[in-house]
Amino acid sequence: MDKSNHDNRFWFGFFIGGLLGALLLFFMGTKEGKKTGKVLEEKGKDLLEELQEKLEEMERRGKELVKQGEEIKEQVVDEIKEKKEDLTDAAAEKLDTALAQIEKLQEQSVETTKHIRQRFFKNTPKRK
Numbered sequence: 001m002d003k004s005n006h007d008n009r010f011w012f013g014f015f016i017g018g019l020l021g022a023l024l025l026f027f028m029g030t031k032e033g034k035k036t037g038k039v040l041e042e043k044g045k046d047l048l049e050e051l052q053e054k055l056e057e058m059e060r061r062g063k064e065l066v067k068q069g070e071e072i073k074e075q076v077v078d079e080i081k082e083k084k085e086d087l088t089d090a091a092a093e094k095l096d097t098a099l100a101q102i103e104k105l106q107e108q109s110v111e112t113t114k115h116i117r118q119r120f121f122k123n124t125p126k127r128k
Contacts, residue, residue: 026033 027037028034
């Protein structure tokens, strides 16, 4: 079994070597091969230039997107700060209104207590 595996690898290597040799002979030894080689080389260079241009374009677009993302982030942060200030101001205003109402109720309670004492407890001394 080991010998047949070795034989198969030998024949596979022999086939690949022959194929590469034939391609090398074609490209190096014949006019058609040299023409084909030059055409392939030119197409390869064109392809590399095209890929380079596409990579540069993608890099430029990526930088633009990053810049736009940063601008959007700044806008969102500014809007959040404004909303926060508005909410804080509104909450402070409502709190002030509520405290004013509480103070007013306390004053009314004191006055009401004073009137009740005067009316019902005229003879009872005040506690201190």
